[in-house]
Amino acid sequence: MTTSEKESNKYTTTARLFRMINNISEEQLLILLKQLLKDSFTTHLFKLIIDMPDDKQLVLMKQLEEAVVKSGNLDKRGHLRKPCLISVDYIVEKRKFRSFMLDISTFGVFIETKNLFPVGNEIIMTFTLSNYRKPFKLTGEIIWSGSQGIGVKFKYLTRNQHDIIKSYSEKMDEVYEINS
Secondary structure, three states: OOHHHHHHHHHHHHHHHHHHHHOOOHHHHHHHHHHHHHHHHHHHHHHHHHHOOHHHHHHHHHHHHHHHHHHOOOOOOOOOOEEEEEEEEEEEOOEEEEEEEEEEOOOEEEEEOOOOOOOOOEEEEEEEEOOEEEEEEEEEEEEEEOOOEEEEEEOOOOHHHHHHHHHHHHOOOOOOOEEO
């Protein structure tokens, strides 16, 4: 097969794929996209969000918040989670790490990490929230661990810590905030 025949076949295949994609439902497109991207679906979604202008991120955030409120399910665990990007230092099994929290609630946090930690391990976290300048040093328990990060449940919050985190979680006017 010559180079021009290969190019012609490629264009024919591409045009046919475009037609087929235009003729399937949005639901089928999402299924196809998930199958094509496999485990990196969320990563690609995050990249799209990062590339969005700030005003589009705010529109998306408001749409997602409305969808969450309409569904009546703020969080499967019953806690309002605040998306964030907060630097966190943490210790697990006497080893120090630094990463980012991607969401926070009065229940706990999600920490982005490629490290897999055993569920049940204790974790000591240090981070700062914008509405409270003193660093938090909190102990938690890893309640799940996956390829994208770990879910941490706070072991104990004082009333003041609870109120500060709750106030921060309810403040939904910022898309992401970087604290270091």
